[in-house]
Amino acid sequence: MEPDGSGRIRVAGLAKRFGTVEAVRGLSFTVEPGAVTGFLGPNGSGKTTTLRAILGLVQPTSGSALVEGVPYPRLRAPARVVGAVLEAQGVHPARSARRHLQACAAAVGAPDARVEEMLGLVGLTIAADRPAGGFSLGMHQRLALAAALLGDPRILVLDEPGNGLDPQGIAWLREFLRGFARSGRTVLVSSHQLAEIGQTVDRLVVVDAGSCVYQGGLDGLRGRATVRVRCADPAALAEALAARGVLEIDHLPSGELAVAADAVLVGDTALAAGVALYGLAEVRGDLEQMFLRLTGGAV
Amino acid sequence: MTLILPTAGVLRSETLKALSVKTWWALAIPVAALALTVNVFGGLFGAAAGGLVDDGVPGILLASLAYALSLAGVFAAVQGVVLASAEFRHRTVSGTYLLGGRGPVLLAKGAVAAGIGAGYALVTAVVGLLAGLLGQGAARLPSVWPLLGVIGSGIAVCALWAVLGVALGTVVVHQAGAVVALLLWVLVIENLVSLVLRSGADSDRAPGVLARITSYLPANAGDIALYDLPARALGGRFGPSIVETLAGVAGPPPGWGALLVLLVWTGAAVALAHVVGERRDIT
Numbered sequence: 001m002e003p004d005g006s007g008r009i010r011v012a013g014l015a016k017r018f019g020t021v022e023a024v025r026g027l028s029f030t031v032e033p034g035a036v037t038g039f040l041g042p043n044g045s046g047k048t049t050t051l052r053a054i055l056g057l058v059q060p061t062s063g064s065a066l067v068e069g070v071p072y073p074r075l076r077a078p079a080r081v082v083g084a085v086l087e088a089q090g091v092h093p094a095r096s097a098r099r100h101l102q103a104c105a106a107a108v109g110a111p112d113a114r115v116e117e118m119l120g121l122v123g124l125t126i127a128a129d130r131p132a133g134g135f136s137l138g139m140h141q142r143l144a145l146a147a148a149l150l151g152d153p154r155i156l157v158l159d160e161p162g163n164g165l166d167p168q169g170i171a172w173l174r175e176f177l178r179g180f181a182r183s184g185r186t187v188l189v190s191s192h193q194l195a196e197i198g199q200t201v202d203r204l205v206v207v208d209a210g211s212c213v214y215q216g217g218l219d220g221l222r223g224r225a226t227v228r229v230r231c232a233d234p235a236a237l238a239e240a241l242a243a244r245g246v247l248e249i250d251h252l253p254s255g256e257l258a259v260a261a262d263a264v265l266v267g268d269t270a271l272a273a274g275v276a277l278y279g280l281a282e283v284r285g286d287l288e289q290m291f292l293r294l295t296g297g298a299v
Numbered sequence: 300m301t302l303i304l305p306t307a308g309v310l311r312s313e314t315l316k317a318l319s320v321k322t323w324w325a326l327a328i329p330v331a332a333l334a335l336t337v338n339v340f341g342g343l344f345g346a347a348a349g350g351l352v353d354d355g356v357p358g359i360l361l362a363s364l365a366y367a368l369s370l371a372g373v374f375a376a377v378q379g380v381v382l383a384s385a386e387f388r389h390r391t392v393s394g395t396y397l398l399g400g401r402g403p404v405l406l407a408k409g410a411v412a413a414g415i416g417a418g419y420a421l422v423t424a425v426v427g428l429l430a431g432l433l434g435q436g437a438a439r440l441p442s443v444w445p446l447l448g449v450i451g452s453g454i455a456v457c458a459l460w461a462v463l464g465v466a467l468g469t470v471v472v473h474q475a476g477a478v479v480a481l482l483l484w485v486l487v488i489e490n491l492v493s494l495v496l497r498s499g500a501d502s503d504r505a506p507g508v509l510a511r512i513t514s515y516l517p518a519n520a521g522d523i524a525l526y527d528l529p530a531r532a533l534g535g536r537f538g539p540s541i542v543e544t545l546a547g548v549a550g551p552p553p554g555w556g557a558l559l560v561l562l563v564w565t566g567a568a569v570a571l572a573h574v575v576g577e578r579r580d581i582t
Contacts, residue, residue, distance in 0.1 A: 018580070049582070057393055057581040079398055090390035092320055099319040107312035107398040147394060 003068030003081050007033030007154045007186040009054055013063035015210075016049050023049040025210040026063065031188045031203075033154070036181045038201035039190040042295050046210040047190040048086075051159050054188075055084050067155065079108035079151030085144040085158040093133025097124050097143050100132060101150065108151040118146035137164025145173075155186040162196045174200045194291045208295040221290050227266045229257045230279035240273035241266065248293060258283075260293065305403035305410070312399060313407040314414075317382055323415050326378050330371045330419045334427040337367040339434035358532030360431040361441045361449055362545070364424065365525040368453030371423040372521055373485055375416030375457040379464020380477045382412050387472035393581050401576050405469060409462040409569060416461030420453040441532065448528045448554075455558055456521040459565045463517065466568035469576045485518045493519060493547050506549035513548040520560035522546035527554030 009031040016024040024046040031037045041047050052058040054065040056072035067075065067082055075081050091100045101115040119125045122142040127135070132143065141164055148156060156177070162170050177200055181187045191197045204221060206214040214221060231237050234257050238249045241259060246269075248260035256279075259266055263282045270277050305313075317323060338360065383405075386392040395404055432440065464481065471477040493513040497506070513519055523546050530541035542551045551557065 018582075052393075052580075052582065055393075055397060057396065059578065059580060073400065078400075082397075084393075084397055086393050090394075092316070092385065092389045092391055094320045095316070096319075099315065103312045103315040103319070104394065104398055105312075106308050106315055107395075109306070109308045144394075147398075151398075 003070050003075055005154070006068050007184070008069075009065070009067055009155065009157075009186065009188060010069075011050065011054065011063070011065045014050060014053055014060050014065055015062045016046070016053060016058060017061045018049075023210055024053070024060075027207065027210065027212050028063075029205045029212055029215050031186055031205075033186040034181060034184050035202040036177050036187040036189060036197075036200055037203045037205060038194075038197045039188055039205050039207070040194055040197070040291060040295075041190075041192065041207035043192050045192075045207045045295065047192075047207060048159055050207070051084075051086070051157055051188070051190060054157065055082065055086075077108070077151070079110075079153060081153055082155045082157060083148030083151060083153035085141065085148050085156075085161050091132040091135075091140070091143060094131055096129045097132055097135075097139075097146075098128040100143065101146055104147045105150050110150045110152075114150055114152075118149050121149070122146045138166060138169050141165055142169075153185075156180060156188070158187070158189040160190055160192070162191060162193075170196070194288050198288075206291060206294050213294045226283045226290070226293075227259045227261060227263045228252075228279070228281045228283055229259060229266055229270070229277065230255070231257070231270060232276040232278070236273055237266075237270055237275045240269050240275070244269055250293060258293075303400060303402045305399065305407035309399040309403045309407045310410060313404070313411045317411045317415065320385075322381050322385075323378060323418075326374050327419060327422055330374045331422050331426045333370050334367040334423040335430045337370070338363045338427040338431035358441065358445075358529050358534075360428075361445055361532050362526070362529035363431060364427045364446075365449050365453070365529045366545075367423050367427045368420055368449070368456065369522050369525050371419045371453065372416075372457045372460040373482070375412075375419050376460040376464035376467075376481055376485070377478055378415055378419075379409075379412035379461040379466075380468035380481055381464075381474065382415075383408055383465045383468030384472050384474040384477050385468075388474045396581060402573060405465070405569070405573055405576055408469075409465045412461035412465045413458035416457035416459075417454045420450070420457040423457075424450040424453060445528045445532050449525065452524045452528070452554060452558065456524055456561065459558075459561050460521065463565050463568050466565070466572035469572035470568075489516050489518045490547065492516065497547075497549050510549035514546075514551045514557065515560050517561055517564040519546050519548045520557040520564070523548060523551045523557035524554045524561065527551075527557070 012028050014024055014027040027050060039047055049058055053060050054067060054072065072078060072082065098115065098119065101118060102112060105112060105115050119128050122145055124139065124142055124146065127139065135143065141161055161173060165173060177187050177189060189197055189200065201218065203217055204214060205212060229237065234251060234255065238257060241249060246259060246261045250258040252258055263280055267277065267280055386395055399407065467481055468477050471480060493516065496513050497510045514523060523542055526542045526545045530545065531538035534541045539551055543549055
């Protein structure tokens with residue numbers, strides 16, 4: 001099957017069950033070219049399973065995951081369409097980085113010159129002839145990225161690429177991914193930490209327990225205001241707010257409440273309920289809070 | 300489900316990968332050592348044959364060579380198992396499947412392993428012949444055609460066992476488990492099964508169906524293919540009964556037939572590995 005060249009990934013109604021565990025439940029989202037899309041969710045939320053389903057490594061129980069309109073295994077020259085950096089993508093410990101990349105290059109029909117180019121790009125030229133068994137996690141990530149780029153793909157899929165990278169490495173990766181997307185290509189990058197990819201991504205797909213809980217721009221997520229409330233009786237206020245239909249309320253460890261509602265409504269409700277307010281602060285654009293709320297985590 | 304042939308690139312990739320780690324030559328060392336030991340004393344083999352043949356018959360070297368090639372086949376199979384299961388052990392399989400595709404990778408690995416297995420057979424032939432000539436004396440040099448026949452069968456048997464190993468290492472991805480399973484089958488289970496199947500046979504009458512099955516088990520079939528020519532050189536028209544003793548079988552088919560039997564086993568194993576490998580979730 002011929003890919004349509006769009007650089008688009010389309011996941012539709014994807015579900016995957018491993019025995020009794022439902023890793024992914026009816027997940028649907030689209031990844032567009034020209035942007036970095038963050039794939040965010042807590043550990044165990046089905047991110048890796050979804051990425052592996054996109055790459056044809058995991059067979060969906062139902063639904064589909066298409067790359068440029070084609071299931072990955074049916075792509076004729078997959079490395080020219082998608083490059084993947086997977087969390088557990090290893091290299092034989094006795095094999096050098098250069099040999100590993102040469103073997104990968106042979107499989108995708110890339111010349112050995114491309115291997116040297118990619119070694120230089122990811123900064124592994126000096127370590128290229130050392131057995132990869134002695135590599136740090138960060139070096140493994142760089143090597144995996146070099147392998148993913150060998151075929152000069154239109155789409156890049158990365159599973160938790162920040163793991164093991166030092167701050168300089170993360171900054172370098174951020175610039176690289178943004179440049180890749182600026183050239184009109186597609187980046188899908190997963191993470192369990194918004195802080196790690198918040199500065200890199202243009203769009204977000206947030207998953208929790210195998211389902212999509214948010215999909216859209218960063219601004220859309222920022223647009224939902226949160227009010228932090230310090231008051232005499234948080235439980236009573238929460239009850240009063242709930243009675244008015246405000247249900248997104250988090251009890252913070254500090255004793256404060258984080259309420260997804262307008263500050264005026266919260267103040268009026270507190271007054272009506274007879275709960276003394278000591279502090280009322282509108283927090284806009286706290287992505288981390290929103291992420292945690294969406295994924296049901298404690299703040 | 301169709302098998303997609305690997306591209307030249309995938310074949311080259313798998314070759315580079317196999318040759319960039321030590322396994323292939325590390326296993327070639329015991330292969331050479333065994334070929335040396337087995338052939339340097341033709342009498343050793345003669346003793347194993349248990350008085351079936353007289354000393355000084357030219358077929359002895361041919362037979363000890365066949366025995367060494369049979370042992371080389373086990374190493375060829377282990378090499379194949381390691382080649383395939385290493386991808387899972389070192390978690391490199393995701394990258395390999397992404398770049399090469401599952402079916403093509405299986406076939407390319409089979410081809411590479413077959414090449415290395417054939418190499419083991421050649422090493423055995425060269426070392427075994429030299430050792431045999433030194434240890435047993437030049438007077439017993441076998442004639443050319445039976446010698447080439449045994450070496451050719453050895454190459455085929457070792458190559459097939461290597462492919463069988465790749466198939467096994469793809470189905471049973473736990474490396475140690477796969478190697479142990481292979482050795483258990485070849486060295487213990489198949490021999491026990493053969494013993495049981497032949498237990499009711501009466502040596503004065505033609506072997507029954509059960510006893511004949513022994514010739515169609517994979518390791519036995521490989522041995523029959525190897526011992527066919529030496530047995531004829533040793534025993535003439537009594538060749539088949541010598542094969543029966545050497546391979547521990549009853550009513551053996553001719554050597555080429557036994558090779559076909561091993562080929563069928565190999566094909567079945569590859570087909571199973573293809574079906575299992577294609578559906579497996581790589582998590």
